[in-house]
Amino acid sequence: MRVLVVNAGSSSLKLSVLGERDEVLGSRALELEQGRWSASAVEEVLAGWPEPEAVGHRVVHGGRVFTEPTRLEGGVVERLRELTPLAPLHQPRALAGIEVVERVLPGVAGVACFDTAFHTTLPEAAATYAVPEQWRRRWGVVRYGFHGLSHAYASRRAREWTGGERVVTAHLGAGASLAAVLGGRCVDTTMGFTPLEGLVMATRSGSVDPGLVLWLHEQAGLAVREISEALVRRSGLLALAGTADMREVVEREGRGEASAVLALGVYVHRLRGAVASMAASMGGLDTLVFTGGVGEGAARVRELVARGLGFVGVGVDEGVNAGVEGEGEVSAAGARVRTLVVRAREDVEIAGGVRGVLAGG
Template identity: 70%
Template structure:
């Protein structure tokens, strides 16, 4: 089965064709403006691609209803539109991609694969907020978790590689999150009701005191819309150091820039603390996985994060860490916990989801 994988991002529609062995036959990205895809550009790209048997869409939010991949039809698309309020920045882009591909490839079966699905079966104590019952029941307030496609692939790859049953996955990119995976199942994660919770990210704040939001609105007079925009787009590394690029921030830190030093310190402090909480959820850890843009490419972040987790048995070998390309093991001699770098392959996880639905 050849699968066309569609990943709708903030500014582009990424397309790739995978064969039955998960090899990428072709790929490209199409620019998008205001959630509208250029149909001519899409048709041109697909005209260069090999023919496909099915389409797999990455959809950020499946809510409480969609906890596994699902074949798309009018009813499912309608429900995904209703879930748009849970992910207003992401869901419209996914739906626009679904609509565009349906028009260009009519009759080709399509499957939605959800970033929330891997975390949908978190234990009740891990997904429940201590808030009023009406919020939890009527409004669906709970910890959903995100980056599930990446976490699922990385955890499975780690098990194939090391045989570990207790895995902590660090997906570090522009968005960042951790997961605790026990025997292939997510039992905790750092993102919550929205992708704002948890780690410091490129432009997102990560966890802040909810009372801060109330104070800014009620006492400082900052509009809720402005608070939301700032936490999403003007915080994280951008808010601390003025740059969302970890490489640039690390270079500035090495040159003595104080703002960059603080930014990296805050980033690592949150990363170590929350990684330790993932270990606690597992009752120990056998393998630590780094994936995502920063996780795969930033040896300094891996080294410093690993050093901060030495008390749980993590040790990163300096030479292996500096020399790894793509994927590789970077465990120091004598370390109790194996540490590996895994290339993020959401496309493989989506293709697997398509095959599981269509057979």
């Protein structure tokens, strides 16, 4: 079955058609036009590709309602719209992508695939915040986790590759998160109620003391919107090094520039600690996987992370690590934990979810 995969981001609509063996038959990103995506532009792109037999949409948030790929029928879109307050930046884009593609391909079956779904297997102790029960019951204040489509693909690829049952996947890109995957089930992750929790990212702070946020509002007089904007768009690597591009950070760190040395140090410190925490949640570690733009492309990051994790059995061969292209194993000889670089393929995960739903009726 040929599947059109639709990934609606903050500024672009990524379209790709995958064939029966998940080969890419066409791929392109469309930019926003006057704040929306053009149906005519989508039509023009699809006209040059093999006709899709089904459509798979990446949807960031499924809440606790949607725990597996779901066909877009019978009021599903409206229920997704009701989840917008949980993902006010991402959900409207996904809904807009669904709308424009349905206009272009009326009658073609559509399936929503959720980034949160992979994390619905979190044990209660890992998913629960120690906050008032009313918050948890009334507003669904739990740890949802994100990047689930990437973590699902990378962890499955790792298990096929090594046979190891205890896998930590590191999805490192503009956004970054880890998942602890035990026997194919996610048992812990670093992102929480929002994608702001956890690791240092390109422009996001990652976890900060909640007391700091309160202090900035109550004592420093900053508005809630200003604090939110700063934590999401003006923090992370950008705040520390003046750039959100890890390639530039690594280059400048190599020249000894103080801000880049600090930025990479903070990034790696948080990442190492989180990998160890994920391993602890599984009682050990068999395989560590790096994926995403930074995970695949920044050998220096992989080297520094591994250098601090020898106590759990991680070690990389620096020569192999520096030379890996695309996918590869970078484990040091004799290391107890196998370390892999895996291409991020959310498109494959989405296409597989679509085929599974439609094959089941």
